[in-house]
Amino acid sequence: KGEIFGLLGLNGAGKTTTQRMVSTVFQPSEGNITVNGFNSKSDSSEVRRNIGFLPTEVGLYDRLTAREVIKYFGILNDIDENKINDKIDEVLEKLSLVEYANRRCGKLSRGNKQKVAIARAIIHEPPVFIFDEPTSGLDVISSRAVLDFVKQCKDDGRTILYSSHSMYETEEICDKIAIIHDGKILMTDSIEHIRKEHGSLEKAFIATVKGERS
Numbered sequence: 360k361g362e363i364f365g366l367l368g369l370n371g372a373g374k375t376t377t378q379r380m381v382s383t384v385f386q387p388s389e390g391n392i393t394v395n396g397f398n399s400k401s402d403s404s405e406v407r408r409n410i411g412f413l414p415t416e417v418g419l420y421d422r423l424t425a426r427e428v429i430k431y432f433g434i435l436n437d438i439d440e441n442k443i444n445d446k447i448d449e450v451l452e453k454l455s456l457v458e459y460a461n462r463r464c465g466k467l468s469r470g471n472k473q474k475v476a477i478a479r480a481i482i483h484e485p486p487v488f489i490f491d492e493p494t495s496g497l498d499v500i501s502s503r504a505v506l507d508f509v510k511q512c513k514d515d516g517r518t519i520l521y522s523s524h525s526m527y528e529t530e531e532i533c534d535k536i537a538i539i540h541d542g543k544i545l546m547t548d549s550i551e552h553i554r555k556e557h558g559s560l561e562k563a564f565i566a567t568v569k570g571e572r573s
Contacts, residue, residue: 470501
């Protein structure tokens with residue numbers, strides 16, 4: 360709780376597959392995954408209630424407004440209709456989307472589309488957030504806005520599983536990380552300890568992946 364755990368790896372390492380297994384999109388071929396006390400196989404519906412999953416593909420409905428998209432997913436997640444508009448206003452404010460609330464998603468910038476996708480994923484206020492490369496394809500300003508929001512979620516006590524291939528991002532916002540390569544976890548450690556042992560996350564990553572390849 361109140362921690363950001365990063366999945367770091369090259370493209371195709373298995374980061375997205377791991378997150379999709381945690382979110383019950385895929386089932387693991389071996390072992391078990393537990394989220395907030397619920398098993399991803401036997402309690403998949405409870406797991407989904409306890410997570411907010413942001414995949415790499417934004418997949419918004421272009422003809423709907425930002426507010427309509429968020430409301431639709433709020434209703435799907437059984438939010439009380441008497442409370443849903445207040446919750447939407449709150450998340451729009453947090454993500455600096457108020458002025459774009461009634462604009463069709465097809466007319467939004469890439470950065471604002473990503474913010475709407477985040478709002479859609481977390482409108483039901485789950486305890487666990489899963490973000491799959493949320494800054495991919497964004498400009499510097501939009502990336503900073505997303506990273507600041509993720510940090511705020513941590514400060515609010517959320518547990519966050521965050522994947523990235525960016526050393527800078529991962530080292531900045533994550534408390535602990537797992538280095539994944541070819542579907543295997545090669546290292547799990549805190550950022551603080553990695554810095555003490557290797558000097559930087561980049562050095563640790565290169566040494567770990569090169570060691571696996573040799």
